[in-house]
Amino acid sequence: MRTQALLRLAWRESRTARRRLALYMSSIAFGVAALVAIDSFAGNVTRSIREQSRTLLGGDMALQARAAFPAVVDTLLDSLRNDKIATARVTTFASMALAEPSGGTRLVQVRAVSAGYPFYGEIETIPANAWSRVHNESIVFVDPSLLVALDASVGDSLRLGQKMFAIAGTLGNVPGDAGITAVIGPRVYLSDKWLDATALLKFGSRAEYDVVLKLPASLATPVAAKTMARDLRRRIDPRAAALQEAQEARGEERRGPGGEDEPPAADSAATAAAAVTKATTDSLTKAAEPASDSASGLVSGAVRTRVRIRTVADTERDFTESVARLADFLSIIGLIALLLGGIGVASGVNAFVSAKIDTVAVLRCLGATSRQVLALYVVQSAAMGLVGAIAGTLLGVAVQFLLPGVVSDFLPIDVELALEPRPLILGLATGVWVSLVFAMRPLLALRRVSPLQAIRREMDNTALPREWNDPARLTVDALLVGSIIGIVVSRIGSVRQGLYISAAIGGAVLVLWVAATLLIAAARRSTRPSWPFELRQGIANLHRPANQTRAVTLALGFGAFLLSTVYLVQANLLSRVQATSAGSAGNLLFFDVQDDQAAPLDSLLRARQHPVVQQTPIVTMRIDALNGRSVSSLMADTSARRAGWALRREYRSTYRDSIVGSETLVAGKWFADSAARAKSRAANPEAPFEVSFERDLATDLGVALGDTVTWNVQGVPVTTIVTSFRTVNWARFEANFFVVFAPEALRRAPQQFVVVANVPAGPAIAAVQRDIVRRFPNISSVDLTLVRQTIGAIVDKVTLAIRFLGLFSLAMGIPVLFSAVAATRRARLREGVLLRTLGASRAQVARVLLAEYGALGALGALTGMLLAFAGAWGLTRFVFKDPFDPAVGPTFVIAAGMLLLTMAIGLLTSRDVYKETPMAAIREA
Structure with a gap:
């Protein structure tokens, strides 16, 4: 068959399946849209930075x-x-x-x-x-x-x-x-x-x-x-x-x-706001990051x-690196969109192939070879993939013009919007390639359709012969795996992380396959005669010959896994930027309070009956040595992995006897009581002073409990011993510190203060601020209510951006669910015909379908949700470098929503099974 004739036949033969193929390819359109939008946005910002770098x-x-x-x-x-x-x-x-x-x-x-x-x-x-x-x-x-x-x-x-x-x-x-x-x-x-x-x-x-x-x-x-x-x-x-x-x-x-x-x-947009929130709080309290x-x-x-x-x-x-980090979360969304699109294509084409067995058999009877048949449907799939990729590219361009408006407040430049050729071409090519690669595996089964299939109507049309050692199938499998790894590595930007994520994807697929196999075994052994007919029939469908339990579970479960992972990562990022001040000691904060101004300020506030709830001394210093080794020696040492900033920075530290509400002791012991410290100091005046480190700083410095740290406190060396580690809630509007000293270590050092007071909101705050500024011009004061409002405005915009992308990813899952469930439509149609012919009512057929799809949806959603916790933990921990705080409740809600959506889509795609008369359904079958 000549190429021209092949193309003409592909066009004619596609008339009965264009709408169905369009649904399948809509999955890839969403993936391409995400890729084009994200890459175009990053390209626009990078180009604008390059053009405005001197102005910046x-x-x-x-x-x-x-x-x-x-x-x-x-x-x-x-x-x-x-x-x-x-x-x-x-x-x-x-x-x-x-x-x-x-x-x-x-x-x-x-x-x-x-x-x-x-x-x-x-x-x-x-x-x-x-x-x-x-x-x-x-x-x-x-x-x-x-x-x-x-x-x-x-x-x-x-x-x-x-x-x-x-x-x-x-x-x-x-x-x-x-x-x-x-x-x-x-x-x-x-x-x-x-x-x-x-x-x-x-x-x-x-x-x-x-x-x-x-x-x-x-x-x-x-x-x-x-x-x-x-x-x-x-x-x-x-x-x-x-x-x-x-x-x-x-x-x-x-x-x-x-x-x-x-x-x-x-x-990312989320971490940008977290950094802004933390930097704001730190600049107010002088305990900067x-x-x-x-x-x-x-x-x-x-x-x-x-x-x-x-x-x-x-x-x-x-700035380019900042934009790249901002795009990290967006890249995860794009990657998930593409993988979901591929799953939708594979599931949809699998259903398409099942529906085309009789047509292929007729073509074989008319003299078409297996290669010509395969080429015919590959051309159809490639054409629909191209259409989906084009549609996705156009949608991506539209989204591209929305992204700068959503995140413009976090960019130091004016982004000039323009069409970026490279993301458009790359998105188009990637969409077509992913469509072909994911479609090829089910299409290969058409080569095995025999001409006799046209006359063997009683044979199960979905039972296509398979050869697991088929070189073509192995080649396609290798291309599929290689394509996934290549896409993941290119989106993540790191070969190592890309391989880890690819391995995690492979592990997820394996877990889902095992779960589906166990479901088949359980369905075969658990059915009881006492169960209602509809439930027994629905469960039996899970292990019947030529069942689609594994295929549907893989598609549904993997979709649930990816979508739940997106939500969990999104929720974790949002929790990081949700600055809370509910536990703050007061509502009016004063800083840059000099040593000789602390007492007059306290008296002024108490005279107006505004209690001072916190007065924190601050002393500036630098590290001179760790365990007797100088900072210059430690910096030159290539064998130890210490963070250079932690050795070089100027620290603003404090001293006190007790731990505060924003801190948690996680290792070691807090300072001894003042009497015990005084007695120990009298016995050994040269002993080092006790000090407590924030845990992450200690990790970056390579400091352990019992280590000695020598400080340069404005020219005076002070030797300390590390006795405890703390975690700090930096989001609270209080004076938080990396390092806290025992009081006798710094009490006589030159210092300034941060003072927190409780002042009634409204005119009282304005009056106090006005009078303090007139008497002490150098003292700055902050109404924490105002700070909460300004930071809240930032967080709201970040939340909007991330939730928009999260909803976008959830919307991408709907075509995938349609494609996955539609893959079993032909088998459901034949079974429904038999049930209707044997006297089953429409309601009974609907309940049978609900039982089957409920079991499939429950397994896929729950397994995917459990896998999502592991996947989100890995992404949050190793890609975004954040602690993982799982949003368990909302994730169960997502799983329940996917279960209900699966059942609804199952009934919707199988509506022909129970809405027509048995005779009409038999004719259609």
Whole structure:
């Protein structure tokens, strides 16, 4: 048969099955849609980052520190300016703003910038072009939301510390400033020439210092900028630069969680919000999460200040990696969508093949060879796969234009939407390939249909001969397995994790096959004569000759497994971003409270009958040595896997006698009572002080109970011994810490305080904040109710994004269930005909079907649900690096829903069995 004739015959023969094939191929359309949408979204964001990378940084290179730059950096900047390299400074910190005349107060993010900033892009203001006045007048530009919060307007006065400013306008787009920071605290921009006049930055005040460089064209290339950054690191601190270069040579510059030199960026929309929530809480309490302290370090007196050097390429890489992590969860959705689509195709084509046995037998009688018959239906399947892939591509393009709107608040750039050719072509090709690979296995059975089948009507049409050693079948099986592994590895982005997940998928299939086999055995042995006829008949259908129990259980169970896994992972991610403050000690938090301000603040609050429920001292320090080994020696040691950030960071720690409500002791013993400690100290004054570590930090440092840690507490060495490990609930709006000391270790050290008070909501809070700001301008206060609202807004958007994708994945399962259940429709039709002919009523036939599909649905849903707990645990633990908290109740609800849906679809697809008369049903059969 010629190709043209084959195609013409395939077109004509498909007329009776197009609607059915379209249903089967709708499964693949959803999978392709997910792939195209996710890859196009990631491509759009990556391209936008590449185009806006200089604007994101504000220049060609930046030096960053979390303390004032020491003299060596200032000298270096002077030499750069002499070489005609322009520089601009940015100082960022949190403070209270007081509006006059309304008297409103609000925690704000202050950014003091020098002339020339930014070198790329423009700071947009309303009125337009008003920014040019900022360095000549005592003015500020604020977020529009701040005016609403303070009941102020342009032209009013705004007090920052001891300096009064005029509000000259509102801010629009600011280069390098992610919009999400404005949700945490409204932005206030001013000239750095007024910074000293505010008197806000005192000892212990938390601020970030940036210097942005504009390089000549000859140095602005990625290679030249990288070389210059390496040279600057060596000039700032040769030792730290050498350590970093050694790490780069070992390929350890940026490792993943568990051994990173930098803590990982946010890995998804969900983890982005979790990071924002945690960073917000930490910035309020000064107990911040691990800082990204990579790059070079230097020593200024006794306090070590880390200076980080970043280039445009670093910014592009970091944001691209953040987008990649954001796409991790989306990739899981796409992978599941594709696998579900493949299952739908396989189940649907299996039913299609069963319905085409008589047609194939007639074609064989007319002289068609087995290869020609196979080619005929392969062409049909490929054509429908192409149609499904095209439909999925179009749907994916539509979803692509929705994704940036859902997650735009978590992106530091304006995403320019455009069609990405590569994801479109890849999605189209993948859809067609998956359709063919999953369809080929059931289609191979058509080669074994004999011409005699056309006249042997009494033979069970679904009983196709199989040869397990058939080379063609083995080849198709190998292609199927290889395709699944290849797709999983490409979607996950890691060969190791991809192989693990592929093995888990294979294990799930094996478990489902064993479960179906056990169900067949149980159905054969458990039937009792005392059972109702309908139940006995339905259970008997599970083990009858040519039953579809294994095939349907595999399809239903695997679908339930994938869908339940999606829900469990989704629920786990959402639980991570649901910040709860129900257990917080108070509702008004004060920080940056200096040592000499703690007592007056306490007196002021108590005089107004506002109880102080928590007053926490904070002391800054760094690690000098672990078990007698210096930090530099530990950093150079390649045999131990310690997180570099944990060794290099500046710690803000506290001291107290007791554990607090946000902590749980998990190992060791808490500090001895004060009397016992005093007696022990008197007997041995040189003994190390007791200290408690947060468990994850101890793991990253490689610290065990009984180890000694020497601290540099603002120039004074303090030796401690680790006596306990704790877990910390970072989501609570309280002062939480990585390290807690026994009181006598730090009581005399320079310190500041975080104070939490209970103040009635409403005007009382506003009055207290206003009076505190006027008396102590450096003290910032936060109404936790307001923080809960702002973080709640972020969480709501993240929840919407994740639930949208979760519902999308659940919707993908419906065509799969239709395809899986429809695979047994022909057998159900013949059995229903016999039952109706023997006198069974429609209700009895319906109850028989309910019994069969109920058993199949229950087995598939429950087995898939149990497998989902294991799969979700693995994904959460090893891919998203989170602890697994199973949502048991909702998962049972999903299983029950799938059971009911299976029974409903079974009755719907078999409606012809009991709605027609026996004679009409016999004619159809």
